[in-house]
Amino acid sequence: MQLYNKLSAIERAELIDQAGKDRLTISFYQYYKIENPQLLRDKLFLEWNALDVLGRIYVSFEGINAQLSVPSENFLALKEQLDSISFLKDIRLNVAVEQDNKSFLKLKVKVRNKIVADGLNDDTFDVTAKGVHLNAAEFNEMLANPNTVCVDMRNHYESEIGHFDGAVTPDVDTFRDSLDIIEEDLKDNKEDKNLLMYCTGGIRCEKASAYYKHKGFKNVFQLEGGIIEYTRQVKEDGLENKFIGKNFVFDHRRAERITDDVISNCHQCGKACDEHTNCANEACHLLFIQCDECSEAMENTCSTDCQEIIQLSFEAQKELRKGKGNSNKIFKKGRSEVLKFKK
The missing domain is CATH 3.40.250.10 (Rhodanese-like domain)
Structure with missing residues (x-):
């Protein structure tokens, strides 16, 4: 019984290309007291893996938080599967504004203490109010x-x-x-x-x-x-759109464009830009805003130090990473001192 993803992102991307089928990126959440998160986690993985669902899903004692990609032809089957779970019946599914067949390349269903890292002690207040x-x-x-x-x-x-x-x-x-x-x-x-x-x-x-x-x-x-x-709803009902710019999303798309307004700037040169990139240095992966010109000049890196590192051999880079964590840089998205025009 397969309960975990066994394919790499590269292998999965190739399979998606070979299939040539459109996929939908959707998300949903539900706060609900789940008695056995691990049991639900395993059930979801088995059923969703069979439907070729990919994504990042967190299950906890307080509920579920799901961001996933599913072949369009399997959407109704996914909906039926969700409706078969009492607390997910008729759950609202947020369908992405912009679709990308490769928004997710793995199926990760994880049991977590919280479905959102809020740092709160839920016992101190009524979370249903x-x-x-x-x-x-x-x-x-x-x-x-x-x-x-x-x-x-x-x-x-x-x-x-x-x-x-x-x-x-x-x-x-x-x-x-x-x-x-x-x-x-x-x-x-x-x-x-x-x-x-x-x-x-x-x-x-x-x-x-x-x-x-x-x-x-x-x-x-x-x-x-x-x-x-x-x-x-704005598009469907012809309402005035009060949102300006792009909506950041937590998948390979990184953002969905809502309006043509560009309200941010390249963190390296200051030019108007709202395209995020992850530093190409595997030991960094800092998330920051980078325009096309800086991306080409800096080879998708955030600094000259990182640019020099990616010129090294794979083994040399691996050796440099030994014993060093990069979680702080990832956590401080866009905060690095090497970014001259950061917010």
């Missing part, structure tokens, strides 16, 4: 209200390339950091202001809304389905 969910039209109306404070609950490297017009965009590296900052900034307006939140697909706001209500905020609202669902 959520804020009011708003659709796109309701969100636009609330956004226009002068008594509303709209907050982007994503991290700095996400909001840097795209956000809602007039939104507060905390300069943070983690979701947990933003919770304390927002509470402090709005401590004097917990009862008289509308706290309106949004994120990529809604999962972070779901927990944040309950947390802020616990902290004494009286009027808490969130964009249902996040930016992804908002964009779909």
